[in-house]
Amino acid sequence: MKKILGFIALLLMLLPFMVSAQSFKLPNDQEFQKINFELINNLIIIPVEINGSKLTFVLDSGVSKPILFNLSDQDSVQINNVSEVTIRGLGDGEPMKALSSQGNAFKLGKAKNYNQDLYVVLDKDINFSTSLGIPVHGILGYDLFRDFIVEVNYSGRSIKLHNPSLYKHVKNRKSQTLPLTIERKKAYVDGAVLLKDEEDVPVKLLVDTGSSDALWLFHAPEKGLEIPEKNYEDYLGRGLSGDIFGKRTKVNGIKIGDFELKDAKAAFPYRESFGSIQNWGDRNGSVGGEILKRFNMIFDYRRGTVTLKKNGNFKAPFQYNLAGIELQHNGLRYIAESIADFTGVVRDDDSTFGNVQILLENKTRLSLVPEIIVSGIRAGSPAAEAGLQEGDVILAVNGKRIHRYKLQEVLKLLNEKEGKRIRVLIERYNTDLMFSFVLKKVFD
Structure with missing residues (x-):
């Protein structure tokens, strides 16, 4: 199956959005909203209601604003206060036209936002339902992580959106709380990869629940990030601006906090796929769903922390496409x-x-x-x-x-x-x- 991680690992360079007061909220006395999800190809698929229409979205911590796409003739959804914009994401193609919409009502159970901005991509080629096997209409990320303490239970296939004012952090000896850096509406965690000679190379990784892959690394020999000798060229996915290609390989290990995973899958995307991004800063790659699903996680963007606890997936072998x-x-x-x-x-x-x-x-x-x-x-x-x-x-x-x-x-x-x-x-x-x-x- 063609991976859709490229599309979901979005780093959008978007025209400025008009600023409006908007946030998700729960009723004052409700501690949390539990939402069951499907885990398909390492992606979290959740039900979302937009202006009364019931749709299906990917929970994507790598995206800043909700993006709606893949609306077929059978889908009907009203969007409000529309204007045209140009957006660009990952991929080697050209920027595309999209619609900017304001003042939309989003509902996830009793978690509601009546003034949500979103983008609508009209390109029919942006359709990932065919690769996932179920209808998927869009992606939603930062706004939920900003407004709630988000508990992701990969083993139980559920998320909990906790009311921050009522939530109490409980220490657990089997879990570890790590610093989470929030920059430009995206979350980053520090780690290390083990390459040749078992040498630890420190890395700063985008935490990307919307990537189906395990680990993406940016080729940077001066930082010790060399592509291992055993690799092959492959299609990595599709971004909003086109296809993404690179080298697939594996690393000897990846460390996040005190947790270590041996012989982890990795990919080194080609720089041509990132023409829309002028400066990576100190980021070295992304950690995606095939690694994240091995933990149950609690994201607290307000405190700048993420809590990890191993689950039953931790020792599962990494998924390789043996047939090709x-x-x-x-x-x-x-x-x-x-x-x-x-x-x-x-x-x-x-x-x-x-x-x-x-x-x-x-x-x-x-x-x-x-x-x-x-x-x-x-x-x-x-x-x-x-x-x-x-x-x-x-x-x-x-x-x-x-x-x-x-x-x-x-x-x-x-x-x-x-x-x-x-x-x-x-x-x-x-x-x-x-x-x-x-x-x-x-x-x-």
């Missing part, structure tokens, strides 16, 4: 299956995509299901060497017809473990073809 194949949804398709004794029309209410099944008298069931295609393939990977190509429609993996699986589940089937043989049935130019390959380590 990326997938995405590509609309819908009909499939025909033989059935027993039923006729009629059935709607599968449990389906994420609202499958419609038509049961015909000749004992054949037609089902409208998502089409999953190969959207990218890594040169030299097992899938590429076997002959798979971009645009191939995935029909089955190891004998399992994939139309009853979610996109993330199909990716898991394709990347189970090193040494496993994978058989993929695909459709290419109306012909079914079978390919077979063995999963192998990306780095020995």
